[in-house]
Amino acid sequence: MLVQTLAQEISQLEANLCSAFADPTRILILYSLNEHPRNVTEITNDLGSNQPTISRHLKILRDHGLVNTARQGVTITYSLADSRLIQALDLLRSVLHDTLTSKANLIVEIKS
Amino acid sequence: MLVQTLAQEISQLEANLCSAFADPTRILILYSLNEHPRNVTEITNDLGSNQPTISRHLKILRDHGLVNTARQGVTITYSLADSRLIQALDLLRSVLHDTLTSKANLIVEIKS
DNA sequence: TTCAAATATGCGTGCATACTCATTTTAGTG
DNA sequence: CACTAAAATGAGTATGCACGCATATTTGAA
Incomplete structure (x- = not known):
């Protein structure tokens, strides 16, 4: 189609x-x-x-x-x-930040 | 450094x-x-x-x-x-839209 | 026109990835 | 346990991309 x-x-x-x-x-x-x-x-x-x-x-x-x-x-x-390119990259960077943070927290939980 | x-x-x-x-x-x-x-x-x-x-x-x-x-x-x-992934993709899609639009306008200008 | 600085490109190599086909693993059911 | 459906993986192949090195192109100035 x-x-x-x-x-x-x-x-x-x-x-x-x-x-x-x-x-x-x-x-x-x-x-x-x-x-x-x-x-x-x-x-x-x-x-x-x-x-x-x-x-x-x-x-x-x-x-x-x-x-x-x-x-x-x-x-x-x-x-x-176009500045939206940086906007998009910053969005991905924030996702990346959260992903790494939650992974780091997982490590802490496993160790305790 | x-x-x-x-x-x-x-x-x-x-x-x-x-x-x-x-x-x-x-x-x-x-x-x-x-x-x-x-x-x-x-x-x-x-x-x-x-x-x-x-x-x-x-x-x-x-x-x-x-x-x-x-x-x-x-x-x-x-x-x-994460919904921000779609936000980022939509941003890129809008950039893409504008790029294609301006290219299309260029073609019109050249032809006239 | 000859030179020099800034920028771009040709070429060869190695690496990563995507696809297809076949097969395997995983989980539920009789 | 045997069977089936769902999902994942192995193998082989082809393609694209990034890099380093050398070289070419472009532009301005002497």
């Missing part, structure tokens, strides 16, 4: 978007850009990684429309495309 | 969590469970997939703590562990 196929396509797009988040370096980049826009060299130094790696991750974020670019001469400044 | 390492560990956990979302079948499962809890057979029929595939995806969701299980005799009912 059409609706079924539509739902599948939407979830496919959504999964694609999520796969852009499925890398710790890219998450750090997004949080870094949430503070303020940065160029590639600044991001590289900020994360302590090497330039080609950062450039590739930026390309992935760009292809997914998660970041915007602005060229100034020879440097390219990247910025966060 | 310690803070740097801590941020990296958190983003690693967050990326792990996001990789659980990076599959269209798992997203469909989560939205399906958001309606109401279901057992494996029901999910399989609902998504029109085959049982081993669904079972594997459920294991991944389980390992990430995104779903809870309750055994009733021979069937196991799965339920959504």
Whole structure:
């Protein structure tokens, strides 16, 4: 049926978007850009990684429309495309926090 | 430095969590469970997939703590562990919507 | 046009994951 | 215990992704 196929396509797009988040370096980049826009060299130094790696991750974020670019001469400044991305990441982070907390409490209960 | 390492560990956990979302079948499962809890057979029929595939995806969701299980005799009912997961997915879906809309408008502009 | 800095990309390798098919485990029932 | 339905897992295969290294492209300036 059409609706079924539509739902599948939407979830496919959504999964694609999520796969852009499925890398710790890219998450750090997004949080870094949430503070303020940065160029590639600044991001590289900020994360302590090497330039080609950062450039590739930026390309992935760009292809997914998660970041915007602005060229100034020879440097390219990247910025966060949408603050809701950080909202979503913060939501997941809070879920993560609660999960870890409850696990920690379980350990305490088992020991007592 | 310690803070740097801590941020990296958190983003690693967050990326792990996001990789659980990076599959269209798992997203469909989560939205399906958001309606109401279901057992494996029901999910399989609902998504029109085959049982081993669904079972594997459920294991991944389980390992990430995104779903809870309750055994009733021979069937196991799965339920959504935290509604914030759907909140986060809905946020991403709205970002996706806006991205596609602006792309569509670009096409209109180019044609005129 | 030659050089230098900033950014992007080609290539090879290793690792993780998803799928299909068959089989196994688990739990309830006669 | 034998049988059946539900759910999970093992094996093999294919695909995609991330990284490191080297190199290419782009832009501005001398």
